[in-house]
Amino acid sequence: MHSQHTILKKERLADDIFRLKVSAALIASERKPGQFIILQLDDDYSERIPLTIADADLQEGSITLIFQRVGKTTRQLAEKREGDTIAHILGPLGQPTHIARFGAVVCIGGGIGAAPLYPIAQAMQAAGNKLIVILGARTKNLLILEKELASIAADLIICTDDGTSGQKALVTAPLLELCQKNPRPDLVVAIGPPIMMKFCAETTRPFAVPTVVSLNTIMVDGTGMCGGCRVSVDNTTKFVCVDGPEFDGHRVDFDNMIQRLKAYHPQEETARHQCKIGL
Amino acid sequence: MTHKSFSELSLNAKKIWDSLGPKAEELTLKERLKIPPQDMPCQDPRIRKTNVEEVTAGYTLEQAMIEAARCLQCPNKPCVTGCPVAIDIPRFIKAIQDADFQAAIDIIKKSSLLPAVCGRVCPQENQCQEHCTVGLALKDIQQAVSIGRLERFVADWEQVNKGGGSPSVKTSTGKKIAVIGSGPAGITAAAELCRAGHSVTLFEAFHKPGGVLVYGIPEFRLPKQIVKNEINTLKSIGVAVVTDFIVGRTRSLSDLRQKHGFAAMFIGAGAGLPKFMNIPGENLVGVFSANEYLTRANLMKAYDRNKADTPAFLSKNVAVLGGGNVALDAARMALRLGAAEVQVIYRRTQPEMPARQEEIAHAREEGVVFQFLENVKQIYGDNQGRVKSMQCLRYELGEPDSSGRPRPVEIKGSEFIREVDTVIVAIGNEPHPLLRQTTPGLATDSRGRVITDENSRTSIPGVYAGGDIVLGSATVILAMGQGRRAAQAINALLQS
Numbered sequence: 001m002h003s004q005h006t007i008l009k010k011e012r013l014a015d016d017i018f019r020l021k022v023s024a025a026l027i028a029s030e031r032k033p034g035q036f037i038i039l040q041l042d043d044d045y046s047e048r049i050p051l052t053i054a055d056a057d058l059q060e061g062s063i064t065l066i067f068q069r070v071g072k073t074t075r076q077l078a079e080k081r082e083g084d085t086i087a088h089i090l091g092p093l094g095q096p097t098h099i100a101r102f103g104a105v106v107c108i109g110g111g112i113g114a115a116p117l118y119p120i121a122q123a124m125q126a127a128g129n130k131l132i133v134i135l136g137a138r139t140k141n142l143l144i145l146e147k148e149l150a151s152i153a154a155d156l157i158i159c160t161d162d163g164t165s166g167q168k169a170l171v172t173a174p175l176l177e178l179c180q181k182n183p184r185p186d187l188v189v190a191i192g193p194p195i196m197m198k199f200c201a202e203t204t205r206p207f208a209v210p211t212v213v214s215l216n217t218i219m220v221d222g223t224g225m226c227g228g229c230r231v232s233v234d235n236t237t238k239f240v241c242v243d244g245p246e247f248d249g250h251r252v253d254f255d256n257m258i259q260r261l262k263a264y265h266p267q268e269e270t271a272r273h274q275c276k277i278g279l
Numbered sequence: 280m281t282h283k284s285f286s287e288l289s290l291n292a293k294k295i296w297d298s299l300g301p302k303a304e305e306l307t308l309k310e311r312l313k314i315p316p317q318d319m320p321c322q323d324p325r326i327r328k329t330n331v332e333e334v335t336a337g338y339t340l341e342q343a344m345i346e347a348a349r350c351l352q353c354p355n356k357p358c359v360t361g362c363p364v365a366i367d368i369p370r371f372i373k374a375i376q377d378a379d380f381q382a383a384i385d386i387i388k389k390s391s392l393l394p395a396v397c398g399r400v401c402p403q404e405n406q407c408q409e410h411c412t413v414g415l416a417l418k419d420i421q422q423a424v425s426i427g428r429l430e431r432f433v434a435d436w437e438q439v440n441k442g443g444g445s446p447s448v449k450t451s452t453g454k455k456i457a458v459i460g461s462g463p464a465g466i467t468a469a470a471e472l473c474r475a476g477h478s479v480t481l482f483e484a485f486h487k488p489g490g491v492l493v494y495g496i497p498e499f500r501l502p503k504q505i506v507k508n509e510i511n512t513l514k515s516i517g518v519a520v521v522t523d524f525i526v527g528r529t530r531s532l533s534d535l536r537q538k539h540g541f542a543a544m545f546i547g548a549g550a551g552l553p554k555f556m557n558i559p560g561e562n563l564v565g566v567f568s569a570n571e572y573l574t575r576a577n578l579m580k581a582y583d584r585n586k587a588d589t590p591a592f593l594s595k596n597v598a599v600l601g602g603g604n605v606a607l608d609a610a611r612m613a614l615r616l617g618a619a620e621v622q623v624i625y626r627r628t629q630p631e632m633p634a635r636q637e638e639i640a641h642a643r644e645e646g647v648v649f650q651f652l653e654n655v656k657q658i659y660g661d662n663q664g665r666v667k668s669m670q671c672l673r674y675e676l677g678e679p680d681s682s683g684r685p686r687p688v689e690i691k692g693s694e695f696i697r698e699v700d701t702v703i704v705a706i707g708n709e710p711h712p713l714l715r716q717t718t719p720g721l722a723t724d725s726r727g728r729v730i731t732d733e734n735s736r737t738s739i740p741g742v743y744a745g746g747d748i749v750l751g752s753a754t755v756i757l758a759m760g761q762g763r764r765a766a767q768a769i770n771a772l773l774q775s
Contacts, residue, residue: 026524026529026530027529030528030529030530040486043486043487044580044586045580045583045586045587045588046588047579047587047588047589048486048579048589072588073588087486088486088522088523089523090484090485090486090523090524090525090529091525091528091529092528092529093525093528220571220574220575220579220589221484221485221494221574223484223525223528223551223711223713224551224552224711224712224713225494225551225552225553225570225574225711226553226568226570226571226574226575227553227555227567227568227570227571228567228568228571230562231562232562237555237557237561237562242712242713253562255664256562256563256664259563259564259663259664259665260562260564260664262564262663263564263565263592264590264592266593267590267593
């Protein structure tokens with residue numbers, strides 16, 4: 001029953017962004033859009049990090065992971081080659097995305113956030129929604145999954161901070177335009193840096209457009225045991241790993257969440273630990 | 280209490296045994312009551328609070344012989360009534376008196392599969408030792424025969440001299456059984472079922488088996504090698520250990536049962552969901568569940584700052600909320616992670632603390648400060664959302680509550696501020712909701728505990744449960760006892 005996790009395919013999607021196909025038959029057959037895994041590179045001293053399952057191949061028994069090289073574990077992971085193995089993968093974890101026929105669904109991916117967004121966008125499109133995708137990044141060569149998302153979206157809007165691709169704008173600019181149109185979107189799914197998700201939620205709030213965000217907080221076990229990932233949602237404590245990772249963006253206390261993501265910054269700045277937060 | 284060094288205790292015991300040994304068999308009860316109780320040799324508190332090595336060293340041979348000689352061999356065996364798994368305590372102590380340590384460990388293992396663990400972590404003063412005639416005669420429970428230390432002595436003796444021993448296994452029945460969770464309940468059930476000839480698969484969500492014994496109880500109280508030995512014993516008799524597998528997510532319990540051909544299942548998934556206080560400020564940076572704090576330090580080895588990738592929070596002034604063993608483990612771990620000051624905040628007083636007396640004494644020796652009759656009302660943060668202080672409230676003891684302990688009653692208007700930078704919440708755990716949520720038909724009570732009958736059967740035929748997922752937060756020995764009971768019931772089911 002134990003799967004060996006071998007890297008079947010490795011690609012570099014952008015400077016610091018990689019895509020791995022990893023054998024994980026049990027997880028591949030069970031996973032649903034929105035779910036994630038916890039990965040660990042050795043038995044003793046390596047950390048456990050959460051990564052969203054970007055795709056799965058049932059026949060091959062593999063899952064796809066997309067990650068940005070930001071901390072020690074993702075740096076080590078980026079050095080792995082096809083044929084190498086990953087010691088531990090636990091999953092699928094978290095609540096799957098609620099997929100239904102909502103009508104017009106705007107899916108927003110910021111940076112590496114496009115990775116968790118992709119399976120959700122796929123499922124939303126397959127459920128008969130009109131899919132509009134807004135993809136944002138600092139600059140052109142940090143954009144990922146553009147082709148994949150273009151193939152399923154009725155409309156794909158690209159935004160870059162420096163204008164090297166698409167609009168020179170933040171993702172909230174086209175989002176605001178969409179909210180001002182009639183009819184308004186029926187649902188917004190925003191995944192990206194916390195600050196982006198916060199402002200997407202603030203953009204849609206006056207229009208009362210339901211806005212789902214997917215949070216990537218600090219986790220240890222990923223199964224509800226530690227509570228390190230907890231966030232305030234409507235002043236109630238929720239665990240991102242088991243109650244989420246998706247929440248109503250209008251109810252999340254983003255400021256507290258952003259502070260909690262920096263819990264280990266003082267020592268990370270002085271020690272060899274770099275920022276390990278994927279977003 | 281002044282610290283006595285290992286060599287001092289050991290020399291002292293040698294001297295006592297020189298005069299006592301030759302006449303040990305003929306001692307009268309009165310003479311036995313006069314034999315001095317043997318202190319547990321420990322690392323010097325000033326040194327041990329800077330390392331994670333085991334605090335206690337275990338009795339020397341002479342200490343064990345002297346302590347065993349204190350046992351009166353009461354015919355009515357009151358100590359056994361206090362043992363959740365009814366170990367024949369006077370008999371194993373008699374075997375130690377006879378210097379037959381193999382016989383002693385064999386007697387224990389008839390009732391308990393994890394003596395090296397239980398000898399270290401059982402709250403003996405509330406169990407076997409509470410009923411000990413010696414303690415009663417000397418009017419001090421602390422002077423009872425140290426049954427737990429003797430249990431540990433023979434368990435360690437067996438590990439050193441016999442490599443832990445290898446249990447016999449009956450011929451294969453060809454039946455497959457799943458054991459979910461590899462903590463004390465799961466280890467015990469797996470061992471019993473495997474020995475009965477079934478093919479057992481033990482599932483663990485973490486990357487290492489052992490459950491609370493590896494993520495919760497710190498190295499300095501229970502060395503991980505001991506847990507590893509127990510797991511290796513399981514593997515050696517043929518138990519398949521599957522890590523990184525969370526039943527309810529990787530596969531549902533029903534799928535596992537139906538599609539993988541398990542004839543029966545045992546759920547020993549524990550109480551893994553940490554309780555919080557539900558007070559303002561609890562999500563500030565620097566507030567942790569004891570589970571998180573200890574898992575980082577123990578399982579992820581954050582105490583080894585040079586090697587571990589998982590960081591431990593940098594603290595100067597730590598408050599731990601709670602009065603159980605977990606609270607003390609967290610407090611003592613905080614010292615070892617470099618905190619200058621650690622306070623345990625408890626609403627009642629020391630006699631009501633659920634923690635083991637020995638751990639309270641050890642914590643105090645290491646410099647942990649206890650603030651009794653006090654609780655936290657609110658936690659305050661700085662402009663970065665990091666803990667800077669907390670508002671506390673004084674309490675007094677009132678009438679006994681349902682637990683029989685005096686109820687803590689808050690003193691109105693007694694609010695005051697304590698400055699801290701870290702708050703660790705150690706007020707207990709609840710059963711994890713995952714299995715309940717993903718297993719249709721699994722009956723649970725209002726507190727989320729799996730409901731079982733006297734044979735450990737759940738509401739689903741062929742599915743049994745035990746340990747903290749049934750009991751709420753309890754002890755290692757109770758979990759073990761439940762694992763054993765369930766295994767016996769499963770064996771009976773599969774024979775019929």
